[in-house]
Amino acid sequence: xxxxxxxxxxxxxxxxxxxxxxxxxxxxxxxxxxxxxxxxxxxxxxxxxxxxxxxxxxxxxxxxxxxxxxxxxxxxxxxxxxxxxxxxxxxxxxxxxxxxxxxxxxxxxxxxxxxxxxxxxxxxxxxxxxxxxxxxxxxxxxxxxxxxxxxxxxxxxxxxxxxxxxxxxxxxxxxxxxxxxxxxxxxxxxxxxxxxxxxxxxxxxxxxxxxxxxxxxxxxxxxxxxxxxxxxxxxxxxxxxxxxxxxxxxxxxxxxxxxxxxxxxxxxxxxxxxxxxxxxxxxxxxxxxxxxxxxxxxxxxxxxxxxxxxxxxxxxxxxxxxx
Amino acid sequence: xxxxxxxxxxxxxxxxxxxxxxxxxxxxxxxxxxxxxxxxxxxxxxxxxxxxxxxxxxxxxxxxxxxxxxxxxxxxxxxxxxxxxxxxxxxxxxxxxxxxxxxxxxxxxxxxxxxxxxxxxxxxxxxxxxxxxxxxxxxxxxxxxxxxxxxxxxxxxxxxxxxxxxxxxxxxxxxxxxxxxxxxxxxxxxxxxxxxxxxxxxxxxxxxxxxxxxxxxxxxxxxxxxxxxxxxxxxxxxxxxxxxxxxxxxxxxxxxxxxxxxxxxxxxxxxxxxxxxxxxxxxxxxxxxxxxxxxxxxxxxxxxxxxxxxxxxxxxxxxxxxx
Numbered sequence: 085x086x087x088x089x090x091x092x093x094x095x096x097x098x099x100x101x102x103x104x105x106x107x108x109x110x111x112x113x114x115x116x117x118x119x120x121x122x123x124x125x126x127x128x129x130x131x132x133x134x135x136x137x138x139x140x141x142x143x144x145x146x147x148x149x150x151x152x153x154x155x156x157x158x159x160x161x162x163x164x165x166x167x168x169x170x171x172x173x174x175x176x177x178x179x180x181x182x183x184x185x186x187x188x189x190x191x192x193x194x195x196x197x198x199x200x201x202x203x204x205x206x207x208x209x210x211x212x213x214x215x216x217x218x219x220x221x222x223x224x225x226x227x228x229x230x231x232x233x234x235x236x237x238x239x240x241x242x243x244x245x246x247x248x249x250x251x252x253x254x255x256x257x258x259x260x261x262x263x264x265x266x267x268x269x270x271x272x273x274x275x276x277x278x279x280x281x282x283x284x285x286x287x288x289x290x291x292x293x294x295x296x297x298x299x300x301x302x303x304x305x306x307x308x309x310x311x312x313x314x315x316x317x318x319x320x321x322x323x324x325x326x327x328x329x330x331x332x333x334x335x336x337x338x339x340x341x342x343x344x345x346x347x348x349x350x351x352x353x354x355x356x357x358x359x360x361x362x363x364x365x366x367x368x369x370x371x372x373x374x375x376x377x378x379x380x381x382x383x384x385x386x387x388x389x390x391x392x393x394x395x396x397x398x399x400x401x402x403x404x405x406x407x
Numbered sequence: 408x409x410x411x412x413x414x415x416x417x418x419x420x421x422x423x424x425x426x427x428x429x430x431x432x433x434x435x436x437x438x439x440x441x442x443x444x445x446x447x448x449x450x451x452x453x454x455x456x457x458x459x460x461x462x463x464x465x466x467x468x469x470x471x472x473x474x475x476x477x478x479x480x481x482x483x484x485x486x487x488x489x490x491x492x493x494x495x496x497x498x499x500x501x502x503x504x505x506x507x508x509x510x511x512x513x514x515x516x517x518x519x520x521x522x523x524x525x526x527x528x529x530x531x532x533x534x535x536x537x538x539x540x541x542x543x544x545x546x547x548x549x550x551x552x553x554x555x556x557x558x559x560x561x562x563x564x565x566x567x568x569x570x571x572x573x574x575x576x577x578x579x580x581x582x583x584x585x586x587x588x589x590x591x592x593x594x595x596x597x598x599x600x601x602x603x604x605x606x607x608x609x610x611x612x613x614x615x616x617x618x619x620x621x622x623x624x625x626x627x628x629x630x631x632x633x634x635x636x637x638x639x640x641x642x643x644x645x646x647x648x649x650x651x652x653x654x655x656x657x658x659x660x661x662x663x664x665x666x667x668x669x670x671x672x673x674x675x676x677x678x679x680x681x682x683x684x685x686x687x688x689x690x691x692x693x694x695x696x697x698x699x700x701x702x703x704x705x706x707x708x709x710x711x712x713x714x715x716x717x718x719x720x721x722x723x724x725x726x727x728x729x730x
Contacts, residue, residue, distance in 0.1 A: 248571045249585070250599035259586035262572070267579040276573035281658045285627060288659045296619045304608060335604045336611045 088218075091208045092225035094192060095124070100160040101131040102184075106168040107175030109135055111143065111244025111279060116166040116194075116219045118148035118237035123228040132156045136175040140324065145278040146240060147233040155180070162190040165204060167215040167241075169197035194218055196245075213253045216241025217261040230268030239270035244279060286319035295332055299393070305340045305407060306400050307333035308393055313347045323354075330356045340407055341365060341400050345392065348384070353392050356382045362407045363400065371399045411541075414531045415548035417515060418447070423483040424454040425507075429491040430498030432458055434466065434567025434602060438539045439489040439517075441471035441560035446551040455479045459498040463647065468601040469563060470556040478503070485513040488527060490538040490564075492520035517541055519568075536576040539564025540584040553591030562593035567602060609642035617652055622716070628663045628730060629723050630656035631716055636670045646677075653679045663730055664688060664723050668715065671707070676715050680704045685730045686723065694722045 086094075095101070103121055105113040117133045124131040133151045143149050155177070163184050165171070171178050185191050185204075193204035196215040200207070210218055216238045223234065230238070242262050246254050249262070266272065283291070294315065299308045311326050319325075323346055330344035342358045355372070357365035358380055365381045372395075374383020385392045409417075418424070426444055428436040440456045447454040456474045466472050478500070486507050488494070494501050508514050508527075516527035519538040523530070533541055539561045546557065553561070565585050569577045572585070589595065606614070617638065622631045634649050642648075646669055653667035665681045678695070680688035681703055688704045695718075697706020708715045 243572075247599075248573065249566075250571065250595055252594070252596040254589065254595045256586040256590040259582045259589055263579040263582035263586065266577065266582055271575070272573055272577045273575040276570075282660060283658050285623070285659050285661060292615060292618045292621075295615045298615075300608070335606050336608050337605060338608060 085202070086206050086208055088208055088221050088225045091192060091194065091206055091222060094190065094206050095129070095162070095164070095222075095226060096127065098129055098160075098162040098190065100158055101129060101162040101164055102156040102158060102160045103131060103133045104163065104165045104168065104174050104177055104181060105133075105135055106173040107136050109139065109143075112214045112216055112241035113167045114139065114143045114146065114149060115214075115216045115237040115239070115241030115244075118146060118151065119216065119219050119223065119234045119241075120164065120166060120194075121151055122148055122231075122234050122237070123223045123226055126228045127226065130158065130160075132158045132160070134177060136177050142279060142282075143240070145274075146237055148237055160189070162192060163204075164192040164194070166194050166219065167196070168193070169195060169199050170201040171203050194222060211253075213251055213255070213258045214241045214245035216245070217257065220261050220264060230264060232269035235265040235268030235270035236275060238268075239265040239272065240275055240279070243272070243275060248276065248280070283325075287321055287325045290315055290319045290321055290325065291329060294326075294329055298333060300339075301393075301397050302401060302404070304336075304338035305404070306397060307336065307339045307342045308396070309333065309342070309344045310389065311344065311346045313349070330358050334358050334360060340404075341368070343396055343400075345385075345389075345396075347389075351386060351388065353385045353389070354382065355385050355392075355396065356380075362405075363403050365403075368396075368399050368403050371402075408525065409529050409531055411531055411544050411548045414515060414517065414529055415545060417513065417529050418452070418485070418487070418545075418549060419450065421452055421483075421485040421513060423481055424452060424485040424487055425479040425481060425483045426454060426456045427486065427488045427491065427497050427500055427504060428456075428458055429496040430459050432462065432466075435537045435539055435564035436490045437462065437466045437469065437472060438537075438560040438562070438564030438567075439542045441469060441474065442539065442542050442546065442557045442564075443487065443489060443517075444474055445471055445554075445557050445560070446546045446549055449551045450549065453481065453483075455481045455483070457500060459500050465602060465605075466563070468597075469560060471560055483512070485515060486527075487515040487517070489517050489542065490519070491516070492518060492522050493524040494526050517545060534576075536574055536578070536581045537564045537568035539568070540580065543584050543587060553587060555592030558588040558591030558593035559598060561591075562588040562595065563598055563602070566595070566598060571599065571603070606648075610644055610648045613638055613642045613644055613648065614652060617649075618655055621656060623662075624716075624720050625724060625727070627659075627661035628727070629720060630659065630662045630665045631719070632656065632665070632667045633712065634667065634669045636672070653681050657681050657683060663727075664691070666719055666723075668708075668712075668719075670712075674709055674711065676708050676712070678706050678708050678715075678719065680706075685728075686726050688726075691719075691722050691726050694725075 121133045191204035193207045198211045200209040333342035346354045359365040369381035369383040372383035444456045514527035516530045523532040656665035669677045682688040692704035692706040695706035
């Protein structure tokens with residue numbers, strides 16, 4: 085693996101660059117991309133920022149997000165991947181990335197996932213709570229001072245990937261990176277409001293409606309929320325609007341596992357799982373061919389709603405141990 | 408006003424101390440009290456920590472909160488007030504404090520409210536997002552290293568008073584103080600879970616029930632939530648369990664003002680107001696003899712529920728300007 089100064093040296097020598105980030109980008113992916121792209125602008129290195137799909141609307145408040153393209157139009161010397169543990173995480177852009185790598189482009193990988201496969205010529209992987217912390221270190225090594233736009237982008241990644249500074253991997257370094265971004269002009273109140281404290285009336289009514297029909301099973305150790313297609317279409321909403329529903333039930337004291345069932349089409353449900361830690365929901369999801377992490381995972385389940393709930397209940401019960 | 412080293416010098420010379428904090432203590436008050444009390448222990452200065460009422464259950468997870476007493480039993484040399492803008496904020500303990508001050512006790516005031524009246528012999532007031540940041544600076548000046556208990560107490564104050572690092576007064580200093588507390592052993596995941604991500608099933612059902620009956624008025628610019636005495640008694644809940652309800656509606660896009668009405672007894676409602684900033688709810692509350700801040704205030708309103716809502720609607724409308 086390379087040091088951050090070696091990575092900075094490689095970037096500084098590039099005549100042009102394309103920055104890739106992962107499919108269905110979250111706040112960290114967007115923040116890393118925007119911050120690095122602006123930093124390269126400041127160094128006078130022509131660059132483009134690409135992602136395979138439309139950027140989620142909620143990130144559009146961030147200056148620099150208008151730079152995202154669906155495909156590069158620049159035949160750049162360097163291909164830089166941020167926040168992406170392997171090349172498949174680039175989605176449709178993976179082919180383009182691999183073709184470029186095969187043609188001798190200088191490939192650079194900057195990531196915080198410990199599962200990162202080191203798929204580039206130059207790799208910097210450090211397991212911090214957000215990859216924006218790594219990008220902040222890189223920008224410092226590049227000698228680019230933090231302005232308001234770079235700072236806001238970095239803070240967005242730090243806030244989102246750290247769960248607003250609440251995840252177990254948050255440490256002194258996380259706060260020191262946030263301090264620098266705040267000093268640089270990032271406004272935490274504005275960023276937090278845009279990311280977490282805004283919703284349409286229709287989304288709010290769907291959210292409250294779904295939670296008012298929450299089902300408690302297994303002696304209140306399991307909570308199941310159901311979002312029907314009808315509920316979504318009635319409010320003109322999409323699956324993205326269900327974000328946060330599965331997390332709610334985990335705040336309820338006896339609940340150990342929370343499931344949100346989203347109807348994809350008749351007889352097909354997408355299940356999201358969350359656990360407080362005593363039940364491994366990665367194993368529960370695996371029963372249905374899905375997976376994820378110990379505390380958060382997902383799968384598809386087929387059948388009538390009541391039958392689907394029965395099967396999920398049994399699968400959770402089987403993994404409860406002596407909870 | 409004194410410097411933090413002068414305050415540290417005063418404390419270091421005390422043979423004994425009582426630490427007071429404000430009535431209905433929040434996370435910052437509790438954090439300040441506990442952190443300073445443990446720091447004095449480390450210096451070998453006998454001390455007690457007092458507050459007029461029972462400490463809210465949600466802070467009991469914090470080591471050191473068992474030190475809180477309802478009244479001091481120690482005839483201490485020094486009286487130290489933390490996070491209290493004037494002596495009346497000490498509630499029932501105000502008299503005892505004033506009596507001590509009159510008898511020549513060394514009084515010390517460490518606070519972050521800019522409205523602080525400098526009511527002690529020694530005063531340190533610095534307007535930071537939490538007073539725990541001031542206490543952290545004081546503990547450093549006292550030469551006491553941060554251990555896990557002190558760090559967790561400081562982090563609790565920093566997290567609660569900064570709205571989990573989201574308020575507009577959060578700056579680089581806030582994050583630097585948090586970094587030191589994290590380095591000292593504070594676990595942000597545990598603290599956040601205990602403070603914000605735990606509720607009983609009865610509280611959750613009340614919360615969702617109240618929000619499912621949210622009323623939207625004035626073209627969705629005003630939202631009113633109503634918590635009846637019956638709703639609370641049915642769930643075995645108290646007014647403290649309504650915390651957070653008034654904040655919810657402010658996440659809904661068109662809403663400019665959110666009101667939560669809590670039935671105190673038949674024909675009497677306690678109203679809490681929140682504003683996104685375009686309506687001054689301090690002025691709205693003043694119509695009913697209440698007050699607070701531009702963004703958050705409260706008052707009592709008397710009458711039948713529908714009549715109360717009509718009067719509030721009119722008062723908000725009158726302060727809407729061209730919103």
